[in-house]
Amino acid sequence: MEIKVVANVLKANEDMAVVNREILSRRGIRVVNMISSPGAGKTTILERTVEALKNEIPMAVIEGDLMTTRDAERINRHGVPVVQINTQGGCHLDANMVNKAMLELPLDEIKLLIIENVGNLVCPASFDLGEDAKVVVLSVPEGDDKPLKYPQVFSKAGICLLNKIDYLPHSNFNLKQFYQDAAALNPEQKVFEVSALREDGMQNWYNYLRELVRKNRFGL
Numbered sequence: 001m002e003i004k005v006v007a008n009v010l011k012a013n014e015d016m017a018v019v020n021r022e023i024l025s026r027r028g029i030r031v032v033n034m035i036s037s038p039g040a041g042k043t044t045i046l047e048r049t050v051e052a053l054k055n056e057i058p059m060a061v062i063e064g065d066l067m068t069t070r071d072a073e074r075i076n077r078h079g080v081p082v083v084q085i086n087t088q089g090g091c092h093l094d095a096n097m098v099n100k101a102m103l104e105l106p107l108d109e110i111k112l113l114i115i116e117n118v119g120n121l122v123c124p125a126s127f128d129l130g131e132d133a134k135v136v137v138l139s140v141p142e143g144d145d146k147p148l149k150y151p152q153v154f155s156k157a158g159i160c161l162l163n164k165i166d167y168l169p170h171s172n173f174n175l176k177q178f179y180q181d182a183a184a185l186n187p188e189q190k191v192f193e194v195s196a197l198r199e200d201g202m203q204n205w206y207n208y209l210r211e212l213v214r215k216n217r218f219g220l
């Protein structure tokens with residue numbers, strides 16, 4: 001019985017993700033779903049990203065957190081539309097929450113929607129929100145063993161941002177091991193090494209977003 005309930009929850013989410021994808025792709029809006037453990041640097045990356053691209057690509061942000069509007073306030077300072085979802089204890093965003101948040105955004109004016117998921121490397125991987133791509137952020141202080149320990153999110157994410165590379169000289173993070181494990185889980189995954197703090201390597205990420213927005217709904 002319990003298994004059936006869980007299956008129903010995931011099926012309901014899948015159905016709503018299809019609806020979101022249809023609404024967004026009809027308007028030519030590209031969507032990325034950023035996933036990481038708490039504190040890996042999602043909001044810092046987003047602050048840099050909106051500052052760098054907001055005059056070039058009309059964009060909006062959905063922030064997911066258990067509580068507070070802190071991350072939305074950080075994005076709001078950069079003058080792009082942002083909606084905060086508070087899950088009130090829930091460990092991930094789901095497609096229904098995103099659907100409601102989308103209604104608060106000027107969808108006819110944007111081409112890129114970036115969703116910052118709740119800080120958690122596990123549950124968000126199971127819930128499709130209607131995105132074009134999942135982006136996993138791993139930060140150097142978390143350790144090079146994380147891809148193999150949290151394989152689902154690394155397998156599903158088309159992009160991995162390896163953040164806080166400014167810590168590399170002070171850490172035992174083994175880059176070779178990380179690349180080997182990440183490639184074993186997902187040979188197609190692109191990895192961008194960045195320091196959002198120092199703004200190192202961010203151009204590769206911006207170019208990825210530019211390319212994503214340029215593609216039409218058939219991926220051409």
Ligand SMILES: Nc1nc2c(ncn2[C@@H]2O[C@H](COP(=O)(O)OP(=O)(O)OP(=O)(O)O)[C@@H](O)[C@H]2O)c(=O)[nH]1
Binds near residue numbers: 042044163195
């Ligand atoms: N040294 C260093 N610190 C960073 C970097 N990027 C982010 N930080 C710091 O890491 C901390 C957490 O960053 P956030 O951007 O809030 O992380 P987050 O993933 O959004 O966190 P949650 O929303 O709570 O899951 C902050 O103190 C940032 O200043 C980086 O590239 N290098």
Ligand SMILES: [Mg+2]
Binds near residue numbers: 042043044071116
């Ligand atoms: Mg954040």
